[in-house]
Amino acid sequence: AAGVIQSPRHLIKEKRETATLKCYPIPRHDTVYWYQQGPGQDPQFLISFYEKMQSDKGSIPDRFSAQQFSDYHSELNMSSLELGDSALYFCASRTGTSGPQETQYFGPGTRLLVL
Amino acid sequence: QKEVEQNSGPLSVPEGAIASLNCTYSDRGSQSFFWYRQYSGKSPELIMFIYSNGDKEDGRFTAQLNKASQYVSLLIRDSQPSDSATYLCAVIVTGGGNKLTFGTGTQLKVEL
Numbered sequence: 001a002a003g004v005i006q007s008p009r010h011l012i013k014e015k016r017e018t019a020t021l022k023c024y025p026i027p028r029h030d031t032v033y034w035y036q037q038g039p040g041q042d043p044q045f046l047i048s049f050y051e052k053m054q055s056d057k058g059s060i061p062d063r064f065s066a067q068q069f070s071d072y073h074s075e076l077n078m079s080s081l082e083l084g085d086s087a088l089y090f091c092a093s094r095t096g097t098s099g100p101q102e103t104q105y106f107g108p109g110t111r112l113l114v115l
Numbered sequence: 116q117k118e119v120e121q122n123s124g125p126l127s128v129p130e131g132a133i134a135s136l137n138c139t140y141s142d143r144g145s146q147s148f149f150w151y152r153q154y155s156g157k158s159p160e161l162i163m164f165i166y167s168n169g170d171k172e173d174g175r176f177t178a179q180l181n182k183a184s185q186y187v188s189l190l191i192r193d194s195q196p197s198d199s200a201t202y203l204c205a206v207i208v209t210g211g212g213n214k215l216t217f218g219t220g221t222q223l224k225v226e227l
Contacts, residue, residue, distance in 0.1 A: 031213075033214060033215070035215075041219070042203060042217035042218060042219045043203075043215070043217050045214040045216070048212060048214060055212055055213075056212030056213075056214055058214060088158075090158055090159070094213075103149070103161055103164060104161075104215060106158040106159050106160070108157070109157075109158045111156075
């Protein structure tokens with residue numbers, strides 16, 4: 001079965017640079033979630049989209065922005081990168097029509113290292 | 116206080132034993148509960164979900180939910196070395212936009 005695709009899988013950037021992370025949800029999934037997981041930490045919710053509209057916002061820095069496109073893929077744009085942004089970034093997708101019971105499926109993640 | 120609490124472990128059990136992982140949550144509005152398994156550097160993988168009080172069994176895994184005590188657990192029977200991983204408890208809170216709120220995870224080590 002098709003899974004969530006994330007690209008790139010690994011990314012190395014310098015401080016103050018920008019980065020763009022991409023997420024391609026499972027086909028027919030219309031809801032995308034972004035999570036950040038620092039070393040030894042649990043995943044922290046950043047932002048979510050349902051039907052191309054932002055549906056919820058968590059602890060996402062103002063330096064970050066995201067959007068969901070007409071084909072339901074999503075991009076997380078990160079500017080003025082800081083050392084503390086080094087983390088695993090996961091995207092998860094689900095269908096938005098079945099209420100909270102519907103499972104979120106996680107992509108393999110993008111490992112971002114800021115030097 | 117974190118919204119979802121787990122003992123970070125490590126929890127060590129011998130191969131073939133039952134591993135018991137526990138999770139408490141603070142928001143009584145929580146309505147959906149998930150257990151994810153995460154190997155180091157990999158993405159969380161869903162093991163079980165539970166919405167109703169009581170037990171739910173799936174193969175070697177049993178999830179238990181007690182909403183009155185705000186407690187959810189995961190039992191792993193016949194533990195295998197491949198079960199060694201971090202187990203994340205996650206909760207969806209009513210009105211929380213369906214985002215997952217995770218505990219810090221319990222590291223499980225199954226020893227030969």
